[in-house]
Amino acid sequence: MSKEVLVLGGTGFVGRNLVVHLLERHGERILIRVADKCPPAMAFLSQEYKRAFDDDRVEFVQCDLTRKSGINKGWTRDGGRWDIVVNLAAETGDGRDEALYEKRCAGLSAMNAERAGEEGPDLYIEMSTAFVYASSFRAPNDEQARTNPITLQGKWKLKGEEVVREVKGLNWCVFRPAIIYGKGDRNSIMPRAVCAATYVGTGERMDFLWDGGIKMSTVWVGDVCRAVSFAVESPETFGGKIYNLADSGDSTQGSINGLLGETFGIDVGFVGRIISNVARIHMDGVVEVANEKHMRPWSELCAKHDISTVLSPYISRELLQAKNVNVDGGKIVEEAGFQYSRERIRREDIVECLEEACEARLFMRIWEGAGGTNEMGGEEEEEEEEKG
Template sequence: MPKVLVLGGVGFIGRNFVAHLVQNNLADHIRVADKVLPATAYLSDAHKKVFADPRVEFKQANLVNAAAAEKVFTRDDGTQFDYVFNLAAETKYGQAEEVYDEKVFQLSLTVAKEAAKRGVQVFVEVSTAQVYDAGKKPSAEDGKLKPWTLIAKAKLKAEEEIKKLPGLNLIIVRPAIVYGPSDILGITPRLIMGAVYRHLKEEMTLLWTKDLRLNTVHVRDVARALWHVAATKAENGGRMGPVVAGTVYNLVDKNDTDQGAVNKHIETIFGITTGFQGTMISQFAKLNLDSVTEDVNDKHLQPWSELCKSGGVANTPLTPYLDKELLKDNSMSIDATKIEKELGFAYSHPEMTEALLREVIDGFVAQGIWPQGTTK
């Protein structure tokens, strides 16, 4: 079985990917490298068990540093890792462009250079579908590139640079909005807003319309797809297989998720009503987005804090805060048929369901980082 290196493996997608490897017995050695210690990362009991597995080895490292990256890639027995997955990147919105240049672009370039130097069989770079033009038409892998967040700009810059590295057996994966157990920044802020409006006994009214696309993909399908592209490339002779070095694959479920679909689930889960401001009011808000963002977050943060306090939640990484980059009318509309047609990949969670969203909330409640009694 292959030896696997997971960079950024303590993060949301990373921990679920490591769980997939362990639970399906896909690797005999899994090294996880991350700047964050598992003990401080709000791991669920299931994920703590995964990280305690004897096949899993953790190394703390700042992967922006070339010397640290070299140590992470070096095995004691002198052999190389077969597959390397780069999930390490700054994921928090609203930071300075310099932060993303260092912690997204420079980091990816550093670890990709190390992978190329060592000739690993497959290097999978996890990017984002935010690199596409945010129009209504679904973007396939050859679609117009127009990144609409600073994270996406840094990711695209990294993609373009690491494609130039000789000897790098590169595969790029661009997921839509990822949700599922341990999701903090994807759909979860909207779920928290649902709890807030249940507490306030008010209608939850969002900017824009119900048709604004928020295409999604479940984290377990992302984990399965990452392994699928790597294993398919390796099993078919590396460069000569059906997965050509530098190939890009989008990941998105069959739900064609939009704001309306998400809100329907929120209405059912929290027993509230929801609505939308419509285009005219939203366009006015867009002209005053800094002020609107501040007002929106002020509306949600205090009630959430009160809910947590009354529910005995002392510390939580969860917040309803939405950065202004995410409040714009940018459509996440993605076409991901390529990975299905070329590689035969099939989604295990083709549609977002109430049960899958409740699983997210229930998991947080079990961890003691979401107050009990907020759902219907």
């Protein structure tokens, strides 16, 4: 029997990968509608994603899912209700105004969950984020851990989750992924890669605030899509459940920056906690100076290689604070029999992201043949647990 799946926010990072995965996984037994404000033609898709969206099994509807008129346009179909609805729509950019997160995270989730309650799909999947948890260095956060969001996006995704879980009669499932990496990434690991690109050939060391010990749990986008596919195939198993999605690699700021240093052939390090604590007093100014340092050389690189890109080296104040994303993704393995296919982020995964971005004309091949040594500078102190 075929599955008819509605993917909200399907032209984004996870959505484009999910469309590819569902087509490959389910063959002729799937019909997919993607509802998104951004049409495929404006989504900077590489050829793999363009082929998927051109497939006869995929239908695209352009609509604003924060408006009732848009929701009605995206959801309504002649054949009745959707079997599965996957909500990937949200504001995922960093450093946005809080009102925008409220509207495009909590508000959007609430309105679409209400529609799901009326339609009654077999399963409504809400893609949230592990940023809903409190910063924790020592113990990874499992699904029972204390929630105390470390970003504004996390705050409003959590509020959206809460509304979804309260919709009467709705068979829901919530996923809380750690930092997602993989092809199609624009706002996750890629801003750090863009920063690294500006150091190629300069001889300067790329330094970040704090030290290498800050936790940055990761999960491959392919494994996020596989988890969604598991739920699509077994709505009765996943209904009413919250699952973290995180690999076992115990990634840190040091390990990820080290991979970037190895990839681009640059030295990487950290200014340490003493200097970082001084910078904390004037964090807005420090962040502005740091981002300005990278913006000019990045613009010059883009001009040199004749590239017009949405990629940016900008990293928000929220993500430069000493906050740990430390997530235990084992529950879905123990309860649902899911297995992660990538246990940790590797240099090959960074290169895969860069290759896809080059194909989409968003990046340049300046890492190939890059040489140099990498030093991990900075103190390796344990992050204090967040209070409150």
